Each structure stands twice: as structure tokens, then as C-alpha cells.
Amino acid sequence: MGRKYFGTDGVRGKVGESPITPEFVMRLGYAAGKVLIADRGSLPSNQHPTVLIGKDTRISGYMLEAALEAGFTAAGVNVLMTGPMPTPAVAYLTRALRLQAGVVISASHNPFEDNGIKFFSASGQKLPDSVEEAIEARLDSPIVTVEARQLGRARRIEDAAARYIEFCKSTYPNNLDLRGMRIVVDCANGATYHIAPHVLHELGAEVIAIGNEPNGFNINDECGATHTKVFSNSVRAHRADLGIALDGDGDRLMMADAQGRVYDGDQLVYVIARHRIQTGYMRGGVVGTLMTNLGTEHALARIQIPFERAKVGDRYVLERLHANGWTLGGETSGHILCLDKHTTGDGIVSALQVMRALRETGETLDAFTADLETYPQVMINVPVAKGFKLDTAPAVSASVAEVEAALNDNGRIVLRASGTEPLIRVMVEGRDADLVRHAAETIATAVKAAAAAG
Numbered sequence: 001m002g003r004k005y006f007g008t009d010g011v012r013g014k015v016g017e018s019p020i021t022p023e024f025v026m027r028l029g030y031a032a033g034k035v036l037i038a039d040r041g042s043l044p045s046n047q048h049p050t051v052l053i054g055k056d057t058r059i060s061g062y063m064l065e066a067a068l069e070a071g072f073t074a075a076g077v078n079v080l081m082t083g084p085m086p087t088p089a090v091a092y093l094t095r096a097l098r099l100q101a102g103v104v105i106s107a108s109h110n111p112f113e114d115n116g117i118k119f120f121s122a123s124g125q126k127l128p129d130s131v132e133e134a135i136e137a138r139l140d141s142p143i144v145t146v147e148a149r150q151l152g153r154a155r156r157i158e159d160a161a162a163r164y165i166e167f168c169k170s171t172y173p174n175n176l177d178l179r180g181m182r183i184v185v186d187c188a189n190g191a192t193y194h195i196a197p198h199v200l201h202e203l204g205a206e207v208i209a210i211g212n213e214p215n216g217f218n219i220n221d222e223c224g225a226t227h228t229k230v231f232s233n234s235v236r237a238h239r240a241d242l243g244i245a246l247d248g249d250g251d252r253l254m255m256a257d258a259q260g261r262v263y264d265g266d267q268l269v270y271v272i273a274r275h276r277i278q279t280g281y282m283r284g285g286v287v288g289t290l291m292t293n294l295g296t297e298h299a300l301a302r303i304q305i306p307f308e309r310a311k312v313g314d315r316y317v318l319e320r321l322h323a324n325g326w327t328l329g330g331e332t333s334g335h336i337l338c339l340d341k342h343t344t345g346d347g348i349v350s351a352l353q354v355m356r357a358l359r360e361t362g363e364t365l366d367a368f369t370a371d372l373e374t375y376p377q378v379m380i381n382v383p384v385a386k387g388f389k390l391d392t393a394p395a396v397s398a399s400v401a402e403v404e405a406a407l408n409d410n411g412r413i414v415l416r417a418s419g420t421e422p423l424i425r426v427m428v429e430g431r432d433a434d435l436v437r438h439a440a441e442t443i444a445t446a447v448k449a450a451a452a453a454g
Contacts, residue, residue: 003129003132003133003136004136005019005028005136005139006129006132006135006136007419007420008312008313008315008316008419008420009108009116009118009313009314009315009419009420010104010116010117010118010119011028011116011117011118012107012110012114012115012116012117012420012421013114013115013116014113014114015058015060015063015113015114015115020060020064020114020115020116022063022064022066022067023067025064025067025068025071025117026067026068026070026071026074026143027071027139027143028068028071028117028135028139029067029068029069029070029071029072029074029075029103030071030072030074030075030138030143031071031135031136031138031139031141032051032071032072032075032101032103032119032135033049033051033071033072033074033075033076033077033152034075034138035131035134035135035138036049036051036075036077036100036101037049037075037076037077043100048076048077048078048152048153049076049077049078049100049101050077050078050079050080050099050100051072051077051078051079051080051094051099051100051101051102051103052079052080052081052082052090052093052094052097052099052101052102052103052157053065053068053069053079053080053081053082053090053102053103053104053105054081054082054083054084054085054086054087054089054090054093054102054103054104054105054160054191055082055083055084055085055104055105055106055191056084056086056087056104056105056106056107056190056191056219056248056249057084057189057190057191057193057214057216057219057248058105058106058107058112058115058216058219058248059112059216059217060112060115061084061105061106061115064105064115064117065081065105068103068105068117069081069154071143072152073151073152073153073154074143074145074146074151074152075146075152076146076150076151076152077100077152078152078153078154079152079153079154079155080097080099080154080155080156080157081154081155081156081157082156082157082160082161083156083160084191084193084194084214085104085160085161085164085191085195086164086190086191086192086195086249086250086251086346086347086348087104087106087108087118087191087249087250087251087344088250088251088342088344088345088346088347088348088349089160089161089164089167089191089195089250090102090103090104090120091120091124091125091342091343091344092124092164092167092342092343093157093160093163093164094120094121094122094124095122095123095124095343096163096167098122099122100122101119101120101121101122102119102120102124103117103118103119103120104117104118104119104120104249105117106118106191106248106249107248107420108247108248108249108251108252108420109188109220109224109225109226109247109248109249109252109333110220110248110420110421111219111220111221112216112217112218112219112220112221116420119131119132119135120344123343124342124343124344125318125343125344126314126315126318126344161194161195164195165195165198165199165202168195168199168346168348168349168352169199169202169203171338171341171342171349171352171353172203172352172355172356173356176356176359176360177203177204178200178203178204178205178355178359179204179205180204181204181205181206181241181242182205182206182208182238182239182240182241182242183200183205183206183207183208183240183241183242183243183244184208184209184210184231184234184235184238184240184242184243184244184256185197185200185207185208185209185210185212185243185244185245185246186210186211186223186224186225186230186231186234186243186244186245186246187209187210187211187212187224187246188211188219188220188223188224188225188226188245188246188247188248189211189212189213189214189215189218189219189220189221189223189224189248190211190214190219190220190224190246190247190248190249190250191248191249191250192246192250192347192348193209193211193212193213193214194212195250195348196209196244196246196250196347196348197209197212199348199352200244203352208234208238208240210223210230210231210234211223211224211231219248220247220248224245224246224247224248224252225245225246225247225252225253225254225333225334225347226247226252228245228254228256228262231243231245231254231256231262232256232260232261232262233260235256235257235258235260236258236259236260239258240258241258242255242256242257242258242355242358242365243255243256243257243260244347244351245262246347246348247334247347250346250347250348251314251335251344251345251346251347252265252333252334252335252345252347253265253268253334253336253347253348253350253351254268254334255268255351255354255365256365257364257365257366258364259366261365261366263365263369264332264333264334265330265331265332265333265334265335265336266288266292266293266295266296266330266332266374267296267365267369267372267374268330268334268336268350268354269286269288269296269328269329269330269336270296270299270300270369270372271354271357271358271365271368271369272328272336272338272350272353272354272357273286273300273303273305273328274303274357274368275356275357275360275361275368276328277303277304277305278361279360282305282328283325283326283327283328283340284306284324284325284326284327284328285300285305285306285307285308285324285326285328286300286305286306286307286308286326286328286329286330287307287308287309287310287317287320287321287324287326287328287329287330287337288307288308288309288310288317288329288330288331288332289309289310289311289312289313289316289317289331289332290309290310290311290312290414290416291312291331291332291333291379291414291427292309292331292332293332293374293375293377293429294375294412294429295372295373295374295375296372296374298373299371299372299373302371303371308320308324310329312331312416312419313331313419314330314331314335314337314344314345317329317330317331317335317337318337318339318344321337321339326339327339327340330345330350334347336350336353338350338353341353375411375429375430375431376429376430376431376432376433376436376437377427377428377429377436378427378428378429378436378437378439378440379425379426379427379440380425380426380440380441380443380444381418381421381423381424381425381426382423382424382425382426382444382447382448382451383422383423383451384417384422384423384424384447384451385422385451385454386422388417388422388424388450388451390415390416390417390424390447393446393447393450395446395449395450396415396443396446396447396450398446399442399443399445399446400413400415400443402442403428403439403442403443406435406439407428407430407435407439410430410431410432411428411429411430411431411432411435411436411439412427412428412429412430413427413428413429413439413443414426414427414428414429415427415443415447424447424451426440426443426444426447427440428440428443
């Protein structure tokens with residue numbers, strides 16, 4: 001059985017359109033609750049399963065939170081609510097509080113008009129496909145509310161933010177601090193607005209926070225990890241030593257040096273990996289994705305660190321890390337997994353691992369990545385109708401073949417459908433920047449024509 005609603009990162013879409021409606025989200029909560037009750041594990045039969053619900057700062061979060069609460073409690077599941085909380089915080093708290101599942105209401109880096117629902121297991125990891133399929137199998141069944149004495153209860157956790165702040169700090173060595181550093185942190189007007197500045201301040205840094213005034217509508221709006229221009233300029237304007245940019249739900253990371261130069265996920269993973277191999281606690285290799293820059297792979301090879309590519313999506317990076325017994329991986333987009341520190345990608349925790357490397361070596365980001373030559377890479381996102389299939393567009397295949405011949409083994413092409421948005425992503429990479437740009441535009445034009453033709 002395939003997944004109808006779940007993509008690579010939960011259920012996501014435009015608010016008010018299927019599936020992101022109050023009616024559907026209530027059914028989703030009910031269906032997930034029934035799956036939890038059916039798979040109670042060691043939970044006593046007289047005890048309700050309990051889930052944690054967190055959300056980012058979108059205005060629609062209030063509506064969807066209420067719908068989820070209704071669905072879960074109707075199924076007989078207790079609910080704990082945190083209010084605005086980063087996605088990795090929900091993963092951590094679910095595990096720390098020994099709960100049966102965690103739920104995040106967020107569309108991550110998307111604009112405020114979108115929203116989504118994603119789940120974490122009791123161990124703080126993304127749900128496996130089999131569990132998502134079990135939830136989907138129950139979605140078409142009517143809601144049958146349990147009898148009144150079996151209804152779930154709901155309450156808010158008042159100290160969720162403080163718990164998570166302490167967790168983040170615990171991933172940074174006790175013998176190190178950030179004293180003497182001026183750091184700009186861009187919270188993307190998202191869920192880290194009341195978390196990230198405190199973590200850095202309590203570790204001793206002078207903190208300049210931007211993107212920390214969410215109003216329900218400005219999440220990811222020309223700020224954060226997906227819009228780094230303002231962040232980069234702010235680092236220079238404040239004469240900061242370092243900059244940290246997070247996305248709306250706090251699981252992506254970009255950083256900037258004192259000159260405002262921005263470092264993406266590939267470069268930051270390389271910093272962490274190089275530091276770990278130098279200090280002797282690198283465990284295995286690194287998992288990237290199809291989008292990871294070829295220069296990163298070559299740089300890791302030079303310092304004898306194995307590298308493997310997974311499908312795009314942090315869930316697939318995680319799968320390969322577990323399969324190999326490795327602990328470090330990530331995506332160009334800034335999802336970085338340090339499994340020796342957390343069970344999922346965490347922008348704040350990953351930033352602390354990079355800063356540990358810089359503090360222990362005394363090097364700058366620029367110096368630490370001097371041996372990493374990234375190849376020119378162009379990505380073009382082509383909007384398409386939902387359900388558009390690349391494999392039914394022979395003109396696109398012909399265009400790809402033409403570009404491959406032009407690259408002549410000196411580059412890579414990745415053509416894939418986004419798992420979170422109605423887009424086809426066209427990525428071309430190679431040594432010749434002009435050729436790469438032309439190649440990407442050629443393929444994108446073919447995709448646009450095929451999409452228009454239906």
C-alpha cells in the first residue's frame with residue numbers, strides 16, 4: 001500500500017485546501033490515536049497513550065492544534081501541548097517524557113499560507129512508512145468517539161522551552177563557552193524565536209537576534225535559512241563574529257562568517273566531519289543526498305571519510321545512517337543530523353557542533369573550509385500541477401540526454417519532484433559555471449513545456 005497523504009515530511013499543503021482543513025486534521029488525529037491505542041507496547045491497559053503537540057508560529061496553528069486535540073481525545077488519547085516549539089524540540093520532549101508520539105504542526109520553510117502535520121515516534125524519530133500507512137488506512141473510517149469515561153485529557157506544558165534550552169546546551173562541551181563572541185541569530189520569525197537567543201546567551205555569547213518577532217504571518221518571510229541576504233548583511237552591519245540562520249521550525253541551519261559569507265549544509269557538515277576526524281571521534285562516514293555538492297564528496301575523500309548519497313529528504317539520510325551505523329549526515333538545504341547528539345535534524349544543536357570545532361581549533365569558517373572547493377550548482381524550481389509525472393514526458397528525457405552529452409562526464413544532473421511542494425526541481429552541477437547555467441535552463445524549459453501540455 002502506498003501513501004496518499006504523507007510525503008517525505010508528513011502531510012503538507014495550503015491551509016483551507018485538502019488535506020490541510022480542520023475536518024481532515026481532526027480525522028488524522030483520530031486515526032493516529034487509534035493506531036497508537038492498537039500498538040500500545042508496554043503501556044498498561046488502564047492507561048491512556050499520551051502524545052505531545054507542538055507548532056510553529058503560523059496563524060493557522062491555533063485552528064489545527066484544536067482539530068488535532070479533538071481527534072486524539074475522541075480516540076481516547078491524552079494530549080500535552082507546548083505552544084510554539086521547534087520541530088527537534090518536540091522530538092526531544094517526546095522521548096524525554098516517555099510519551100507514545102509527538103506531533104508538529106508546521107510547514108517548515110514554506111510561507112505562512114501553508115501548514116502541515118508531522119509525527120515522531122516514542123524514540124523521537126520520524127515515523128516509518130509502515131506506521132504512516134496504518135494511519136492512512138484508518139482515515140476513511142468514521143470518527144466513533146469513545147465513551148465519556150475513556151476520553152483523553154488535554155493540558156499545556158509550561159516549562160517545555162526551558163527543558164529544551166537545557167538540552168541544547170548539554171550538547172556543547174562543559175569546558176567550552178562562547179564568551180567574547182558576538183553572534184547574529186536569525187530565527188525566521190518562527191518557532192525558535194524564544195529558544196535560540198537564550199541558548200547562545202546562556203553559553204556566554206553576545207547575541208543579536210533578528211527574525212524574532214513572529215506575528216502569525218511573517219514566518220520565513222525574507223528571513224531565516226531560506227532567505228540569507230538580510231541575515232548576511234546583519235552580520236556585517238553588527239560586526240559580528242558569526243551568524244546563525246534557522247528556518248521556521250528550527251531544523252535547518254545556515255551560517256555566516258564575519259565577512260557575511262554564507263555557508264550551506266554541505267559546508268557545515270564538512271566542518272563537523274573534519275573536526276571529528278582530527279579529534280578522533282568520527283564514527284564511520286557521512287551520508288549526504290543526491291543534491292550534495294560533488295566538491296564536498298571529493299573533499300571528504302581527501303581526509304579519508306567515506307561518503308554515501310541517499311534520496312533527498314532527511315528521513316532517507318537517517319535511514320542510511322542507521323543502516324551503516326554512522327552518526328553524521330545532512331543536506332545542502334541545511335538539515336544536519338548529528339545522531340550522537342539528537343535523534344533528528346536540529347539547527348541549534350548543529351550550530352553548536354560547528355562552533356565547537358571553531359572554538360577548539362581557533363579557526364574561522366573560511367579557514368576550516370579552505371580545502372573544500374564547491375562546484376557551480378544551479379537549481380531551478382519549476383511549478384507543476386499536482387500529480388504531474390516526469391516519466392510521462394519524453395521531451396524532458398530527450399533534453400536531459402542532450403545536456404548529459406554536453407557535460408561530457410564533467411557534471412551531474414538531478415531531476416526530481418519535490419516531496420513537500422508541487423514543484424519539479426532541476427539541478428545541474430559541473431566545473432563550468434556558464435555551461436551549468438545553460439544546461440539547467442534548457443531542462444527547466446523542457447519541464448515547463450511538458451507541464452503546460454499536461
